[in-house]
Amino acid sequence: MRALVQRVSRASVTVEGEVIGEIGQGLLILVCAMQGDTAVQSEQLANKISKLRIFMDEAGKMNRSLKDIGGAALIVSQFTLAADTARGNRPGFSTAARPDDGERLYLDFSERVANLGIPVATGKFGADMAVDLINDGPVTIWMDTE
Incomplete structure (x- = not known):
C-alpha cells in the first residue's frame, strides 16, 4: 500500500457540498491500495503510521507520534498515488488495485x-471529493509498504 501522510492543524473532506469527515490536529492520510496488496500491507501501514514520530515534543523536535499527542486521522482513498509517469504526459494507473x-x-x-x-x-x-487542509510545518511524508 502507498500513502501520502500530511501533518495537519485541521483537515476536512467534502462530497457533493457536504462535509463528511473532519479532524483537528493530526494526520491527513491519502491512501492507495496497489495490485497484490493484502490485509498484511494494510496492517503494516497502519502500525507504521500510528507510531510515526513527526509531531513536536517540548524541545521542538519531531519526536512524538499521533498516539502521543492524542491526534486524529482523516483517511482519504486516492488511487492516483499509483500514477506511473515514466512515459508520456498522461499518467497510467494500472498498478493500482x-x-x-x-x-x-x-x-x-x-x-x-x-x-x-x-x-x-x-x-x-x-x-469526487474536495479535501481542505492546513498542512502543519509543512510536513508531508511519502510511505510505501514495498
Missing part, C-alpha cells in the same frame, strides 16, 4: 487505524 480490492483495503486500513485507538474520519471511496 482493482476498485473492489481497493475499497476493501481502504476500509480495512481505516478500521485498523481506529483499532489502534486513533479517532478516524474518512472520505467516501470512489467519490
